[in-house]
Amino acid sequence: MNKKILLALGLSALAMNAQATTVITIDTWSNEGDIWQEKILPAFYKKNPGIKVEFRQLDFSKYDLLLQDKERAGDLAMCRPFDSSLKIFQAGVFDEITEMDGIENFPSFAQSPWQTRSGAQTYCLPMASVIHGFFYNKSVFKELGLKEPETRREFYQLLDKVKSDGRYQAMSMSVKDKWVPATLGFQNIGPNYWKGEDGRLGIVEGTEQLNDKSYQSVFAELSRWVNYLGPDYQSVSYADSIDAFKSGKVAVYPAGSWGIPTFRNEIELGAFKPPVAHKGDECYISDHTDIGIGVNTHSKNKEAAMTLLNWMTTAEFAERLTNSLPGFFSLSNHFIEVSDPTAATMMSWRTECDSTIRSTAQNLSSPKHNLEDEVWNQTYSVMMKQKTSIEAANDLQFKLAEWYLPQTNAKKEQCE
Numbered sequence: 001m002n003k004k005i006l007l008a009l010g011l012s013a014l015a016m017n018a019q020a021t022t023v024i025t026i027d028t029w030s031n032e033g034d035i036w037q038e039k040i041l042p043a044f045y046k047k048n049p050g051i052k053v054e055f056r057q058l059d060f061s062k063y064d065l066l067l068q069d070k071e072r073a074g075d076l077a078m079c080r081p082f083d084s085s086l087k088i089f090q091a092g093v094f095d096e097i098t099e100m101d102g103i104e105n106f107p108s109f110a111q112s113p114w115q116t117r118s119g120a121q122t123y124c125l126p127m128a129s130v131i132h133g134f135f136y137n138k139s140v141f142k143e144l145g146l147k148e149p150e151t152r153r154e155f156y157q158l159l160d161k162v163k164s165d166g167r168y169q170a171m172s173m174s175v176k177d178k179w180v181p182a183t184l185g186f187q188n189i190g191p192n193y194w195k196g197e198d199g200r201l202g203i204v205e206g207t208e209q210l211n212d213k214s215y216q217s218v219f220a221e222l223s224r225w226v227n228y229l230g231p232d233y234q235s236v237s238y239a240d241s242i243d244a245f246k247s248g249k250v251a252v253y254p255a256g257s258w259g260i261p262t263f264r265n266e267i268e269l270g271a272f273k274p275p276v277a278h279k280g281d282e283c284y285i286s287d288h289t290d291i292g293i294g295v296n297t298h299s300k301n302k303e304a305a306m307t308l309l310n311w312m313t314t315a316e317f318a319e320r321l322t323n324s325l326p327g328f329f330s331l332s333n334h335f336i337e338v339s340d341p342t343a344a345t346m347m348s349w350r351t352e353c354d355s356t357i358r359s360t361a362q363n364l365s366s367p368k369h370n371l372e373d374e375v376w377n378q379t380y381s382v383m384m385k386q387k388t389s390i391e392a393a394n395d396l397q398f399k400l401a402e403w404y405l406p407q408t409n410a411k412k413e414q415c416e
Contacts, residue, residue: 102313206406219389399405
């Protein structure tokens with residue numbers, strides 16, 4: 001009888017423990033759930049043993065639509081910046097978190113991609129940014145006596161030296177996959193031409209135009225790059241360009257920081273920031289607000305979801321995120337030590353240069369009218385030698401002025 005009582009008590013305790021565990025689901029487009037479970041979330045579980053987290057990967061191309069399906073709502077969801085997530089918030093999917101504890105740990109520029117256009121409401125917690133620059137093979141640089149370039153003149157002298165030596169390809173980048181030259185080319189070097197936030201906001205506000213000389217110059221430089229991308233560059237895919245750089249046969253790779261894990265165990269990896277026109281010039285980097293996280297309005301586990309979100313405002317989370325996913329940098333203002341040397345180098349550029357975000361992100365790219373797609377098309381056309389830099393810049397401006405009122409009004413004022 002005693003054994004039966006003890007067994008019943010044990011089963012009852014197990015049942016109570018099972019009932020005490022709340023499982024919350026995070027919807028995401030990425031496949032990094034295993035890294036979260038292994039490296040990031042154990043610290044959260046230690047403080048909150050009654051909560052467990054599961055990840056549900058959704059189709060990237062249908063992500064926004066799937067989040068709006070109330071019947072299959074998760075508890076939290078990863079948020080893309082600006083118009084994409086704003087539309088989802090306006091559809092009633094995300095809870096407002098404007099006054100949540102810990103939001104003060106994120107500066108205004110970090111919150112803005114997940115706020116209404118007036119800035120009055122915040123609906124996703126800022127999480128991570130990615131930084132643009134150039135990766136290089138340190139072994140190749142040592143062998144050829146090269147050093148990190150600071151100016152554009154030094155950059156092209158370096159590429160010319162690699163090309164003339166003949167043992168290595170100077171640079172590897174896909175043009176065939178249109179998003180690549182636009183993201184790793186145009187948005188990488190562009191901020192040094194249009195002066196970061198000043199130029200970006202000039203387009204948003206209609207005080208500057210996309211066919212100004214600064215944008216023509218970006219396209220002109222990208223056109224010059226094709227001389228260093230190797231034979232038959234037109235057919236090289238993104239995967240091909242990665243394989244080429246990993247092979248150790250390429251000197252320079254235009255990059256986003258998210259590529260650090262891909263290369264760091266394959267070659268002796270280094271990074272340098274986009275070169276400026278002249279030594280001593282102010283520098284600008286694309287430090288793009290890439291990902292946030294919000295609580296689903298239809299969640300059945302709001303309390304547990306908010307417990308996780310509150311933990312994600314802490315220095316502990318910022319450190320674990322940045323060091324577990326090298327190349328994704330916390331958007332909080334907590335001071336953290338970065339363990340990966342290439343990631344630490346890229347993060348240090350924040351103290352050396354002014355940060356900006358991708359020029360097409362805010363207000364200019366929506367499902368109906370998408371400047372981002374136009375940048376893809378025009379960059380591709382220039383690098384495929386189908387258009388001149390002036391033609392591409394003029395076409396880009398024409399497309400934007402067709403629908404974006406501040407640019408349409410600016411065009412009318414010029415005509416008058």
